[in-house]
Amino acid sequence: MQKAILLIIDGLGDLPTPKTPLQAAKTPNLDRLAKNGINGMLSPIKRYIVPGSDTGHLSILGYDPAVFYCGRGPFEALGLGIELQEGDVAFRTNFATVKDDRVEDRRAGRIDTETASKLSKGLSMKIGNVEIIFRNSVEHRGALVLRGPNLSSNVSDTDPHQEGVLQECVPLEDSWEAKRTADIINRYTEVARGWLSSNPANKGRKLPANALMVRGAGAYAEVPSFFERFKMHGLCVAGGALYKGVAAYLKMDVALVPSATGGLKTDVRAKAEAAAKALEGYDFVFMHIKGCDSASHDGNFNAKKKMLEKIDKVIPILEKSGASLVITGDHSTPVSMKSHSGHEVPILVYKGERNDKIKKFDELSCAQGGLGHIKGKDVLPLILNITGRAEKYGS
Amino acid sequence: MQKAILLIIDGLGDLPTPKTPLQAAKTPNLDRLAKNGINGMLSPIKRYIVPGSDTGHLSILGYDPAVFYCGRGPFEALGLGIELQEGDVAFRTNFATVKDDRVEDRRAGRIDTETASKLSKGLSMKIGNVEIIFRNSVEHRGALVLRGPNLSSNVSDTDPHQEGVLQECVPLEDSWEAKRTADIINRYTEVARGWLSSNPANKGRKLPANALMVRGAGAYAEVPSFFERFKMHGLCVAGGALYKGVAAYLKMDVALVPSATGGLKTDVRAKAEAAAKALEGYDFVFMHIKGCDSASHDGNFNAKKKMLEKIDKVIPILEKSGASLVITGDHSTPVSMKSHSGHEVPILVYKGERNDKIKKFDELSCAQGGLGHIKGKDVLPLILNITGRAEKYGS
Numbered sequence: 001m002q003k004a005i006l007l008i009i010d011g012l013g014d015l016p017t018p019k020t021p022l023q024a025a026k027t028p029n030l031d032r033l034a035k036n037g038i039n040g041m042l043s044p045i046k047r048y049i050v051p052g053s054d055t056g057h058l059s060i061l062g063y064d065p066a067v068f069y070c071g072r073g074p075f076e077a078l079g080l081g082i083e084l085q086e087g088d089v090a091f092r093t094n095f096a097t098v099k100d101d102r103v104e105d106r107r108a109g110r111i112d113t114e115t116a117s118k119l120s121k122g123l124s125m126k127i128g129n130v131e132i133i134f135r136n137s138v139e140h141r142g143a144l145v146l147r148g149p150n151l152s153s154n155v156s157d158t159d160p161h162q163e164g165v166l167q168e169c170v171p172l173e174d175s176w177e178a179k180r181t182a183d184i185i186n187r188y189t190e191v192a193r194g195w196l197s198s199n200p201a202n203k204g205r206k207l208p209a210n211a212l213m214v215r216g217a218g219a220y221a222e223v224p225s226f227f228e229r230f231k232m233h234g235l236c237v238a239g240g241a242l243y244k245g246v247a248a249y250l251k252m253d254v255a256l257v258p259s260a261t262g263g264l265k266t267d268v269r270a271k272a273e274a275a276a277k278a279l280e281g282y283d284f285v286f287m288h289i290k291g292c293d294s295a296s297h298d299g300n301f302n303a304k305k306k307m308l309e310k311i312d313k314v315i316p317i318l319e320k321s322g323a324s325l326v327i328t329g330d331h332s333t334p335v336s337m338k339s340h341s342g343h344e345v346p347i348l349v350y351k352g353e354r355n356d357k358i359k360k361f362d363e364l365s366c367a368q369g370g371l372g373h374i375k376g377k378d379v380l381p382l383i384l385n386i387t388g389r390a391e392k393y394g395s
Numbered sequence: 396m397q398k399a400i401l402l403i404i405d406g407l408g409d410l411p412t413p414k415t416p417l418q419a420a421k422t423p424n425l426d427r428l429a430k431n432g433i434n435g436m437l438s439p440i441k442r443y444i445v446p447g448s449d450t451g452h453l454s455i456l457g458y459d460p461a462v463f464y465c466g467r468g469p470f471e472a473l474g475l476g477i478e479l480q481e482g483d484v485a486f487r488t489n490f491a492t493v494k495d496d497r498v499e500d501r502r503a504g505r506i507d508t509e510t511a512s513k514l515s516k517g518l519s520m521k522i523g524n525v526e527i528i529f530r531n532s533v534e535h536r537g538a539l540v541l542r543g544p545n546l547s548s549n550v551s552d553t554d555p556h557q558e559g560v561l562q563e564c565v566p567l568e569d570s571w572e573a574k575r576t577a578d579i580i581n582r583y584t585e586v587a588r589g590w591l592s593s594n595p596a597n598k599g600r601k602l603p604a605n606a607l608m609v610r611g612a613g614a615y616a617e618v619p620s621f622f623e624r625f626k627m628h629g630l631c632v633a634g635g636a637l638y639k640g641v642a643a644y645l646k647m648d649v650a651l652v653p654s655a656t657g658g659l660k661t662d663v664r665a666k667a668e669a670a671a672k673a674l675e676g677y678d679f680v681f682m683h684i685k686g687c688d689s690a691s692h693d694g695n696f697n698a699k700k701k702m703l704e705k706i707d708k709v710i711p712i713l714e715k716s717g718a719s720l721v722i723t724g725d726h727s728t729p730v731s732m733k734s735h736s737g738h739e740v741p742i743l744v745y746k747g748e749r750n751d752k753i754k755k756f757d758e759l760s761c762a763q764g765g766l767g768h769i770k771g772k773d774v775l776p777l778i779l780n781i782t783g784r785a786e787k788y789g790s
Contacts, residue, residue: 041767048773048785340787342779
């Protein structure tokens with residue numbers, strides 16, 4: 001049966017200044033697919049709603065975030081390979097440099113991953129009857145999980161989100177569970193500060209990683225798997241922890257591509273080859289490339305354009321796989337705004353659909369495309385349809 | 396932060412005969428904005444649903460009429476500056492000429508506003524424990540409010556809606572409250588007839604305003620304010636009472652522009668200047684121009700075309716304000732139909748969105764536009780997005 005690759009180019013959509021990066025970039029392969037396929041515009045959630053990275057992906061993968069979104073923390077933890085249990089409360093974390101309770105650097109001087117890994121040893125522990133699991137990821141990033149009875153995710157961040165005072169964790173609802181969870185986080189924060197401050201791995205660092213800040217609490221709850229819902233064995237090929245986490249949440253398998261870093265220097269070719277090869281064992285590949293979004297957040301038009309050209313070069317690898325291709329983004333991140341926006345994202349569908357008169361894959365061309373304007377929730381039904389997997393409704 | 400003006404041209408959309416008024420009119424300024432902005436088609440409520448003036452505006456202003464529509468009466472009362480209280484039952488009213496219980500003229504010979512104001516004195520009163528507040532507006536028009544315990548808006552109109560017998564108000568549900576409300580309206584109708592018949596202001600009138608007819612009962616209920624929901628301080632610039640009433644219902648401020656009459660001779664320039672100036676103190680201006688709808692109801696193609704050209708001339712005032720502009724209608728009123736219709740309305744968005752290849756602002760061009768086909772409920776999210784005010788959903 002026909003298989004499919006869904007390629008999400010993070011932060012793909014942009015605004016014209018006077019051209020968009022996608023208009024300015026040389027992308028002969030994407031343009032050929034646009035010409036031979038069908039094109040349109042996608043609202044990942046709803047028209048003009050600004051998607052988060054987590055909610056945008058959930059929606060495009062067929063999981064309405066209004067029903068299935070449980071906060072950012074669990075996705076980060078799952079993306080780091082922590083196996084969550086029902087009721088676990090998970091947070092994103094940052095190593096930070098704190099002096100007299102003031103956060104001097106939210107990333108501890110963008111600490112290197114190796115040093116962060118050394119510091120991490122000893123940051124998992126038990127407080128009362130609650131098990132605390134910590135795992136670091138790239139540079140200052142990591143995830144923290146609380147496991148035990150009577151916990152609540154309705155607690156505040158200790159991360160001030162900008163330079164400022166390290167916050168106390170407070171309950172956001174009037175419940176014993178939220179109060180107890182906030183107390184545990186505050187006690188853990190103290191213990192971690194002690195452990196980190198005296199840690200030899202911090203020796204000589206101008207900006208020592210002497211605190212661990214948490215944010216984005218979410219309580220994990222199991223959801224129906226991607227296979228249960230769409231009857232396709234799915235694989236995720238991604239660099240960033242969040243995207244792997246979203247896939248793990250849906251119980252997709254996650255590929256190990258060591259050179260896929262999630263940065264601008266990620267090995268796009270290795271990812272494309274992994275995606276194409278995976279079709280031997282999988283029906284569906286969700287492939288994610290982060291670089292364009294990072295370039296947009298930095299306001300770097302040229303870096304976004306170059307990343308698009310780099311992606312374009314490996315498109316033939318996906319094409320040769322014989323799979324149906326759906327290529328789009330999880331949201332727009334206009335370089336001029338340096339943030340996610342609610343503008344639509346171009347989408348391209350190759351094989352299994354009709355074609356249209358569009359010859360270039362960009363925001364303006366796709367707005368004239370034969371697909372019209374669709375929503376995230378339409379993407380999986382589209383894929384089931386073009387691969388001949390859709391079941392008849394009625395008889 | 397970027398601000399926005401939403402210009403609603405009432406009854407804007409039309410059908411081709413063989414051109415639409417918007418195609419026939421010379422509108423170089425609207426066309427320039429169409430060329431430099433992005434265009435599409437708007438269904439104010441849902442595809443092919445014929446909007447009322449009240450429900451169309453509610454929907455475009457982000458208030459689903461299925462949830463927030465409380466009947467026409469309260470909007471008219473609010474538009475006349477009556478401060479409503481929770482549970483008040485309000486009606487639209489007409490001064491009429493009645494002979495032997497037959498309505499001879501539903502508008503009492505389109506009585507002048509000055510005479511109507513004289514007659515109005517003494518029409519507010521108390522019946523039992525119910526306070527009755529009457530206020531006249533332009534010509535024969537006015538609003539009546541019942542205030543007191545145990546009232547219901549589920550009662551019929553006394554207005555026969557065409558020449559015929561003055562109706563008795565009857566309860567439309569089997570409740571004591573509806574029965575009591577109908578009784579009060581019937582007693583009030585008698586008292587008002589007596590008062591008006593013997594009123595010296597009616598002396599010498601061939602068609603005396605000797606009765607007050609009610610219709611469109613609605614019970615007022617407070618709704619979350621526009622500011623609460625969209626975090627923008629909003630101002631309404633309109634002539635007609637209904638539109639001011641919709642704005643007051645959402646707790647927007649309402650501008651006083653004495654030369655804005657809501658008719659074909661309204662001072663469009665004064666309105667545009669008021670809208671542009673208001674941006675000093677407001678984030679959002681809802682500007683309403685009624686004339687095109689009135690011309691359509693009269694089946695007057697040329698008057699509609701001329702009104703569009705008059706509006707076009709003041710577009711540069713809005714443009715120069717620097718605000719993002721969204722220009723559309725609350726519904727189509729095809730001249731050939733002389734009534735509201737469910738046809739889509741063209742919409743134009745200038746600044747903060749992408750552009751497209753459209754060069755003329757009319758029904759046929761906009762249907763090819765880059766925005767595609769959107770709904771009333773998309774308009775406020777669109778405005779929040781293009782002004783950089785939209786909050787991310789998720790993280």
